[in-house]
Structure formats: structure tokens, C-alpha cells
Amino acid sequence: MKTRTFFILIVCSLLWGCTATQDTCFAIIADTHLNSSRPSSVAELTDIIRDINAQKNIDFVILAGDITEFGSDQEIEIAARVLNLFTKPWYILSGNHDSKWSESGCNTFLETFGYEQFSFTHNNITFIGTNSGPNMRMAPALIPRESMVWLDSVLQTLPKKRPVVFINHYPLTEDMSNYRRVLDLLGTINIQLAICGHYHINEAFSADGIPSVKCRTSQARGFEGPGYNLVNIRNKKISFKERIVLPDPDSSFTHPAWYETSFTKKPAVITHQDKQPQKYGEALSHPNLEIIWTILDDSDIGSAAVADTARGMVVFANTKGAVKAVNLEDGSLLWTTHTGGKVYSTPAISNDKVYLGSTNKNVYCLDLVNGDILWTYPTRKSIVASPAVLGNKVYIGGSDSTFRALDATRGNLLWEYTKINGFMESRPYADDTQVVTGSWGNELYSFHPHTGRLQWIWNNKHRGRMYSPAATWPVKAEGKIFITTPERKCYALDARTGHTLWEAEGGRESIGLSADKQQVYVKTMFDSLFAFSTSEREAVSRWRVAGSFDYEIGPSPITVQDGMVFVPTSQGSLFAYQEEDGIPVWNVRLSDGLVNYAQPVGNSRLLVSTMDGYVYLISYKTGELL
Secondary structure: HHHHHHHHHHHHHHHOOOOOOOEEEEEEOOOOOOOOOOOOHHHHHHHHHHHHOOOOOOOEEOOOOOOEEEOHHHHHHHHHHHOOOOOOOOOEEEHHHHHHHOOOHHHHHHHHHHOEEEEEEEEEEEEEEEEOOOOOOOOOEEOOOHHHHHHHHHHHHOOOOOOEEEEEEEEOOOOOHHHHHHHHHHHOOOOOOOEOOOOOOOOOEEEEEEEEEOOEEEEOOOOOEEEEEEEEEEEEEEEEEEEEEEOOHOOOOEOOEEEEEEEOOOOOOOOOOOOOOOOOOHHHHHOOEEEEEEEEOOOOOOOOOOOOOOOOOEEEEEEOOOOEEOOOOOOOOOEEEEEOOOOOOOOOOOEEEEEEOOOOEEEEEEEOOOOOOOEEEOOOOOOOOEEEEEEEEEEEEOOOOEEEEOOOOOOOOOEEEEEOOOOOOOOOOOOOEEEEEEOOOOOOEOOOOOOOOOEEEEEEOOOOHHHHHOOOOEEOOEEEEEEEEEEOOEEEEEOOOOOOOEEEOOOOOEEEOOOOOEEEEEEOOOOOEEEEEOOOOOEEEEEEEEEEEOOOOOOOOEEEEOOEEEEEEOOOOOEEOOOOOOOOEEEEOOOOOOOOEEEEEEEEEEEEEEEEOEEEEEEEEEOOOO
8 A cells, every 4th residue: 555655656757747745746837938928938827827727736836037028008908817726825925027128118017026035835845936136227137225124134034044945037156147135135044046037948956155046048949849847845855846837738758856945953154265255335435536425225126326516416216206406515315206106217407497207107207306296297108208407398208108398387188199100218309400319219300399390200120120210328429319329229320311321330329518518428338438539420449448247238328527438337337437438447346236426516526326225426537647
């Protein structure tokens, strides 16, 4: 009888992967990439859910990010509908595809699923998961500042000896900008295992001493069929088995364990393989710079901090939906106003008013002096784009296929264009002859600033939507509009007609203009900075230098002051070069995350904000090279 029972258990283990005798069994599903234009992605996940529901010994399910392909509201709605087919508890995390191209600024994901992090205990094992960016702005992965604060608070409540399993979409490696700080937090508790997705493969590795596992995509491509991982924990022994799900349920099968390890009596020892985390904020020192003041917010800052030098005030907004004003000279808090959603919109200040959009679907006008809400304008979807103010008009794009001009004083609609292809993210260029802005539908638009008449549409539709001119802030000089696109090109367009005058290799989304408008600066992905002439009708490079910033994908605009060019990077550094010849002057590491913007504020000072919550006022020396 015992032999027969043992044989049945072995057969069940091979067929299903979980037995009735193990302590804990859960499923890991990663990288489903649900796509409204690819029905097979939905069918594959539906079959996987059916398969999991049929296994009574699976305790719960974890979805490890990249649930959708483009983070659209439609795709998240599809995901919610499919995931509600589960008859077992499930926990979900976002990945870079859910957050970077999110038309709602990640708000729809939060509203739909109700959380962005989770922590629960099952059979005396605590499972902790956090979301990861990049949120809206292209950059390396980053666990958001508010999630780091949350993680720290959760870890402080755990019993010291309780085993912990950590889940994130990204591995705890250099793929994640702030992974060292995450590891240092996890090193304070009994961390035993880390699980991730992202790479679409099954692979075991060590994250500076923590046993770690990358889990395959749920998609069939490159595998024997759609699938997921079954994780068994019994008597402190852990096994990962790949489950293949086929259309005929009776044909589905489970491979033998491809990875096995054990919980240890002591926590994993964190052994940093490279240098220790750098010091930021007040602890930062640099021979060419003085940190006049710095703020570390309790949330991500997904847009630029901007200063009104006449009023001596700085305004910035965070992803908790708070808009804050501080004193320009000392950084002291002046006021805080809350919106109802995450903010990725860079504020615009004009005539003692602050204008910005929120993911709660409203455009806001605030009193600069006290933060009072003067008016709001409701739209149909979230706003992640930034406004431009010209005269008494506020120009801003939305995620509802609409670009609007609003009265700056009263907030009423002056005109709108409702045929935008895709959602809008950037800040438009505006002057007395045109307003130019791009979308995630591969298109760049020019409108008459007073009437809203469409002047022209430029597109690069031969490429996918991820190559759209959507994140670049257009600039204008010598009768030309200059943009960069993720197809790694810089374009010069005839400002009157929208026709392409020239295009050059290099670039991505970061661009800037010299003070005299004779040079346009373009940061490339591969460690180069170009200065192109704006007057020529062909691409003429005045200088090109090795940027020393290595692989670089940040979209932050380039700025100038005191004959220097300031280039923010996606990995927390700010570089300064001479405008005349591109010779490096200095560089400084300010954070682990994307540097959003470096606004010149006069007197050799820069106002800088970073994605991971820092705001700096920096003074620099002039005339001194590295």
C-alpha cells in the first residue's frame, strides 16, 4: 500500500508539479505581455489560469510584472478581466512595459488592482513584492522612492528569524539603478530567496549573495508551449519546475525540477561585488560644486522642478500627487497642495500661477504664492504631459487623443484637436506662429496657436509606436523644428511645412538649444554628444565628443548657462561641457535615478530634480576644466 501511494505521488508530481504533502506550493507567472492587437497572448494566459485552477495543491499565484505590452488602459482592462478567472489568491506587480508607456501614468494599474506592493505571510514565510519602473520616463529599472519607504517600514516589523522571499520584475543586479540600496534593506532581515521575471528565461543566479531566480515568460515563443513555474517549499527545500500548458489539458505536463536550493539557518550574506552605494544629498561633495540645499522627498519625482527667480520660489510635484513649493534660497517648504493622482507633468509658472496636469484627469491652475487651487479643467483620461504657457493660453496634451488650449486666467477651453494618435507625454514648443508637440502614435503635430488649426503632421510610421517622437521636448531655431526619436535619430523639419530637411544618426529623446540658437545639442545612446548647426539645410556637426556617460537612454532636456552645456543622464549623473568645443568641464553623480532636468537659475546655479526624489540647488565654478 505504501509503495502504491508513493507511486501515485510521483506520478502526480510529474503531471502537476505539486503534491499534497508539501508545505507550500505557488505559481509564478511572468511577462504575459497582454496585447490588444495579439489575441494569442490573452488565450495563452487564459489556458494557464485554467490549468492552475485545476490544481488543488497550488496555494496562491504571483504575477511578476510586464502584465501588458504597452500599459494602456485597454490592456489593463483586459488583464483584469482575464485574471479574475482565477479561483485562487493571486498577487500582481507591474514591470517596465506596464509603467514606462502607461497612458495613465501608472494610475490605472493602481486603481484597477488596488496596490503597487504586497506583503503577506504563508506557512511562516513572508512574501514581499514591489513595483519597479522606469515609471513614464525612459531609464534603467528603479524601485520607486515611495516603494523603498514602504519596504523599509515593512521590514522593520518582521520577526528576525522569519524567512523572506522577495519578488520584483527586475533582478537585483545592475539592471536596477538602486539595487544596492534594496540589497542593503533586505540584508537587515532573514532574506532567503529573490524571484524576478523580465528576461523571459529560467535561470538561477546569485544577487550579491542572495539565491535568485529568473522565471520564464508565460508566452509560447521559444518554449514548448505557454507556461509558468511551480515553486515547492517543503522542509526548507525549494524546487522550481517548469509547467507547459497545452490546448488539450490532458497533454499539459511538468518538467522535473530545473533548480533546487534550501533555506539556510542564517540569512543570506550580502556581499557587494562592486563599490558601495554612493552618498547623495547633503553628504555629497565635489571640488567644482557646492550643494546649497537639497531635499529628499518621500516619493518619486517624475518631472522637472521649476523655479520662479523673481518670486524666489521652486515648485515640484511627486508621484503621490502632491505639488510643493519651497524657497529658492534655502529649500524651506512654503506650501503643499494635493491632486488626486500621480503627477508626471512638469509645472509651468507664469504670472504668479502654476499650471500642470495630473493623472486624476485634471489640468490644475494654482496660486504660486499660497498653492490655492484657482481652477481645474477635467479631461477624459489621465494627463502625463507638461504644459506650455504663451500669453494667456495654456497648451497641454492628454491621454484622451486630445490636445487643448485653455484660457490661463479662467481655465475655459479655447480650442482642442481631438484626433491625436496615441497619448501625449512631452512639453510642447510654442511661439506666436505655431505650437508643436508629439504623441506615442508616431506623429508630430503643428497647430496655429490662436485658432488651433492643424498646420501639418509629421510621422515616422515605418517604425513601431515605441519609436515615436513623444518624449522629446521640441526646440526651434532658424525656421526649423528639431526633435529626436528612440529610433536613434535627430531630425530637422521645416517649421512651416513639417517636411524633413535632414536627419542624422544618433540621438534618442534628449535635445537642447544653445543660448544664441546657433547649435542644437543631441545626446546619443552610445556615449556621444553632438552639436549640430541650426542654420544649415543638411546635418553639419560643429563638434562631437565622447560623453563619458556610457550607454544612455534618459529623455531629459539639455540646458545651457555661462557658456556651458548641461546634460542629465538616466543613471543619476549631470555632465557639464563647454559650449564652444564640447570639452568636458565637470560631472557629478546626484542620485541612483534619472536626472529629470537641470534648470539654470542664474548666478552660476542650477535647480535639479531626480526621479528617486531628490531636489538640489547647486552652485558651480566657472572656467575650470576637469
